[in-house]
Amino acid sequence: MSAAACVLALLPSSLTRSHQAIAASEHEVALLRVPDSGLQPRAVIDSTGVHVVYFNGEPSHGDVFYTRLSNGRFAPAVRVNTQAGSAIATGNVRGPSLALGRDGRVHVAWMGSDMAPRTGDAAPMLYARSRADGTFEPERNVHQNPGPIDGGSIGADRGGHVYIAWHSESPGSRGESNRRAWVAHSNDDGTTFAHEAAASPPEAGACGCCGTGTFVDTRATLYVLFRSARETSHREAVLLTSSDRGATYTSRSLQDWQISACPMSTFAFAEGDGGIVGAWESTGQVYWARVDGAHDDRPIAAPGSISGRKHPSIARNARGETLLAWTEGMGWSRGGTLAWQLFDRTNAPIGETGRAEGVPAWSLVAAFAKPDGTFAIVY
Numbered sequence: 001m002s003a004a005a006c007v008l009a010l011l012p013s014s015l016t017r018s019h020q021a022i023a024a025s026e027h028e029v030a031l032l033r034v035p036d037s038g039l040q041p042r043a044v045i046d047s048t049g050v051h052v053v054y055f056n057g058e059p060s061h062g063d064v065f066y067t068r069l070s071n072g073r074f075a076p077a078v079r080v081n082t083q084a085g086s087a088i089a090t091g092n093v094r095g096p097s098l099a100l101g102r103d104g105r106v107h108v109a110w111m112g113s114d115m116a117p118r119t120g121d122a123a124p125m126l127y128a129r130s131r132a133d134g135t136f137e138p139e140r141n142v143h144q145n146p147g148p149i150d151g152g153s154i155g156a157d158r159g160g161h162v163y164i165a166w167h168s169e170s171p172g173s174r175g176e177s178n179r180r181a182w183v184a185h186s187n188d189d190g191t192t193f194a195h196e197a198a199a200s201p202p203e204a205g206a207c208g209c210c211g212t213g214t215f216v217d218t219r220a221t222l223y224v225l226f227r228s229a230r231e232t233s234h235r236e237a238v239l240l241t242s243s244d245r246g247a248t249y250t251s252r253s254l255q256d257w258q259i260s261a262c263p264m265s266t267f268a269f270a271e272g273d274g275g276i277v278g279a280w281e282s283t284g285q286v287y288w289a290r291v292d293g294a295h296d297d298r299p300i301a302a303p304g305s306i307s308g309r310k311h312p313s314i315a316r317n318a319r320g321e322t323l324l325a326w327t328e329g330m331g332w333s334r335g336g337t338l339a340w341q342l343f344d345r346t347n348a349p350i351g352e353t354g355r356a357e358g359v360p361a362w363s364l365v366a367a368f369a370k371p372d373g374t375f376a377i378v379y
């Protein structure tokens with residue numbers, strides 16, 4: 001995700017309803033569908049509109065597409081990947097991630113499928129960036145260490161810095177307790193990337209098949225969310241923060257989850273009035289909180305006691321209001337329901353929780369704040 005931009009994850013389905021508005025108390029939340037029945041789309045908002053990437057094709061080996069949303073219409077999509085079938089959506093945490101960098105350049109990262117070129121047995125972490133004509137350069141693998149990886153995500157700032165995060169085992173070791181979060185950093189707009197460096201403390205471990213979230217705020221502070229595997233059963237939502245462009249990181253547990261299996265969870269960030277917020281899953285519920293060192297950073301749960309809540313997305317507007325969106329009832333190769341809740345600037349819920357059916361299998365939901373302060377969700 002990128003600075004000065006509200007990041008969202010777009011989710012696919014058919015275009016039976018390209019756009020509708022649903023009232024939530026005195027507020028409206030617009031619901032949008034992504035084109036082409038795409039899976040695991042992501043989007044970033046800037047002053048020129050909504051930039052969208054999404055996955056299309058067989059979940060185990062498909063393609064990544066880029067489009068723009070303006071005045072309620074999607075522009076013709078451009079394929080991002082050069083090697084056909086080199087992307088993967090299976091598992092919800094491996095599809096394309098999107099960020100905007102200097103001069104609005106589009107940066108995309110995704111995990112390679114079994115059809116992607118690779119060195120050795122490890123799946124590649126692929127990266128491509130836009131050209132001036134709107135097409136994309138051929139993808140490159142930024143993963144250099146040996147061994148399997150998972151859960152990649154990307155962030156960028158307006159100073160030419162691009163960060164790609166994932167988790168993998170330390171070289172020569174095995175098991176979740178020996179996994180760490182890693183970050184590959186470019187300081188030249190993605191022209192080159194340094195060898196990936198460990199960002200998380202070794203004692204934290206990393207949950208083997210959860211996602212990561214990466215965000216760079218308007219002050220160029222880097223944030224990474226991942227799930228630990230401390231002592232096997234402590235699978236915390238862990239926040240890594242760097243104020244020196246990835247040279248050093250602080251680590252903070254946002255919430256523990258005592259579970260001995262991987263929940264295949266995802267993370268989200270947003271920036272708006274009142275600072276940076278992050279969202280995560282724990283014990284079948286979704287939570288959000290301030291993550292930028294604010295005095296009040298207590299986790300806030302989505303209202304109600306429904307279990308099976310997953311894949312949160314979050315947005316904030318200029319009034320300090322927050323929209324939290326999530327899925328219900330999703331599982332392995334199973335779709336579910338979109339749900340959402342608005343919060344006022346004091347973090348109190350506004351109105352009732354909204355719901356809409358039709359989140360496809362292997363997909364996510366996405367929340368963003370429009371320039372007029374109203375909210376939208378793509379699913």
